[in-house]
Amino acid sequence: MNGTRLARLKDIVLRGTSNGRTCTRRVSLSASVSRPARQSSQLRQSRNMSGDSCGKCLTLDNMNPNIKVMEYAVRGPLVIRASAIEKELAEGKKYPFTEVVKANIGDCHATGQHPITFIRQVLALVAYPELLSDPRFPDDVKQRAKDVLSGCRGSSVGSYTDSPGIEIIRKAVAKYIEERDAGVPASWEDVILCAGASDGIKSVMKLLKARVNNQKAGIMIPIPQYPLYSASLSEFNLHSIPYYLNEDNNWSLELDELVRAYDQSKDHCNPRGIVVINPGNPTGQVLTKENIETIIKFACEKKLFIFADEVYQHNVYAPNSQFHSFKKVLREMGPPYSNMELASFMSGSKGYMGECGVRGGWSEVINLDPDVKAMLHKSISAMLCPTTFGQTLVYCIANPPKPGEPSYEKYIDERSSVLNSLKKRAKMVEETFNSMPGFSCQVVQGAMYAFPKFEIPPKAIEAAKAKKQDPSVLFAFELLESTGICIVPGSGFGQKEGTYHFRTTILPQPEQLRSMLEKFKQFHLQFLKKYS
Numbered sequence: 001m002n003g004t005r006l007a008r009l010k011d012i013v014l015r016g017t018s019n020g021r022t023c024t025r026r027v028s029l030s031a032s033v034s035r036p037a038r039q040s041s042q043l044r045q046s047r048n049m050s051g052d053s054c055g056k057c058l059t060l061d062n063m064n065p066n067i068k069v070m071e072y073a074v075r076g077p078l079v080i081r082a083s084a085i086e087k088e089l090a091e092g093k094k095y096p097f098t099e100v101v102k103a104n105i106g107d108c109h110a111t112g113q114h115p116i117t118f119i120r121q122v123l124a125l126v127a128y129p130e131l132l133s134d135p136r137f138p139d140d141v142k143q144r145a146k147d148v149l150s151g152c153r154g155s156s157v158g159s160y161t162d163s164p165g166i167e168i169i170r171k172a173v174a175k176y177i178e179e180r181d182a183g184v185p186a187s188w189e190d191v192i193l194c195a196g197a198s199d200g201i202k203s204v205m206k207l208l209k210a211r212v213n214n215q216k217a218g219i220m221i222p223i224p225q226y227p228l229y230s231a232s233l234s235e236f237n238l239h240s241i242p243y244y245l246n247e248d249n250n251w252s253l254e255l256d257e258l259v260r261a262y263d264q265s266k267d268h269c270n271p272r273g274i275v276v277i278n279p280g281n282p283t284g285q286v287l288t289k290e291n292i293e294t295i296i297k298f299a300c301e302k303k304l305f306i307f308a309d310e311v312y313q314h315n316v317y318a319p320n321s322q323f324h325s326f327k328k329v330l331r332e333m334g335p336p337y338s339n340m341e342l343a344s345f346m347s348g349s350k351g352y353m354g355e356c357g358v359r360g361g362w363s364e365v366i367n368l369d370p371d372v373k374a375m376l377h378k379s380i381s382a383m384l385c386p387t388t389f390g391q392t393l394v395y396c397i398a399n400p401p402k403p404g405e406p407s408y409e410k411y412i413d414e415r416s417s418v419l420n421s422l423k424k425r426a427k428m429v430e431e432t433f434n435s436m437p438g439f440s441c442q443v444v445q446g447a448m449y450a451f452p453k454f455e456i457p458p459k460a461i462e463a464a465k466a467k468k469q470d471p472s473v474l475f476a477f478e479l480l481e482s483t484g485i486c487i488v489p490g491s492g493f494g495q496k497e498g499t500y501h502f503r504t505t506i507l508p509q510p511e512q513l514r515s516m517l518e519k520f521k522q523f524h525l526q527f528l529k530k531y532s
């Protein structure tokens, strides 16, 4: 048969022996593979099976190198150790503490936050529509559940939905955005529902080509950053261009630094985008409108795609801070800025909802070239659809109880109680760290974290060096082993050379947080003594 002729192949079954046992493997080959390619593939497979006795096809040597270089500190080695300690405690092993406090991750319900009743009731009804006639559920809850079910094929959340999400929910999100942005129009066709903001961010980021004009494409990211960004950039083989937030000015984002970072990156990459996290994680700063205008002007001049991570838009605590969406500011600036490409991201995991495990969020992507937009939709369609529970959560956020509806008062009560308590905890954390010797903690204006700077004694730095660890990692491990408190070392987010930080959430409930901070203080004194 002609070697170049394409042959249509069915699945083939390969047989080999392993330790005397016969093993069989079904290998699905692509629909059109040239005959020589097929023969050599068969040969490789059979060699592997007989020679390497059913050895692994996928090894560290031949796997995707981009995944190997990925790091995600929020769930890194420290957290693995914390989980191991938790198990050991449950099995009766003795530690100088009785519980592990997971202050490493913004997982609200895991640290005792109560779910919002309205959200859970709507989720319950869409899951089990028989309850629609149950008098314990208020009418507005029933109506929201019916709305969602009417958008589901077969009136069941067990069906796939359109890939960008259920149309009535996308329309509700567009309306919500318009109201949030004081009437600046939003099109439902620019809204894409996603399985958490992480999913939305990655879907847009993967549109960027990894190499442009023979150079790696680069994305500007804040330092400190939320490690999803560095991890995703590694995964997509894109270059990180770090720009530093100014800690001395409450983690402000300054133009000079953007220009420096951009100019220095030009030798080794082709800058294509900029990520801004507002309110900031891990730094908790809330950008002013003027600040956002400056960033937009910079991005316009340098032709950068803007990724506005706005998942903490409900979490603003400082009395003189206010959330301004990038979309609103950009539209109000008029042309050419109002025509810039922007993707903004929102999540059901944060805010007053804290429904991290439900996996719901949205992206609003504006001014995209229509052909690119078609590609984005094609790309997400390969993943079928975001979860219907995640979409239902989004519907509850976008269409919450209105004044006069039966759930309204309880909803407002629960929502304000979560947000007011977070505000108090933000203050408590900031004040405690600022009272500790060698610590400085900026005002937690928003989000769910504090990122204090602290001094580490030279002997501890040497001890860390001997272990090939960043000193912030040594501190965090010792804190965990002595107190059960799990935080994330500053090195996981990026920190200026010679400075040491860590990130803690403000999420433990007030009593637990108070006791955690007390233990933290005592540990710190012991640490200073140990390494003095």
Ligand SMILES: Cc1ncc(COP(=O)(O)O)c(C=O)c1O
Pocket: 106, 195, 196, 197, 198, 199, 226, 228, 277, 281, 309, 311, 346, 347, 348, 349, 356, 360, 361
């Ligand atoms: C800044 C930021 N962006 C995105 C996410 C991801 O959120 P989600 O749970 O919606 O994927 C997080 C989660 O902590 C975050 O802090």
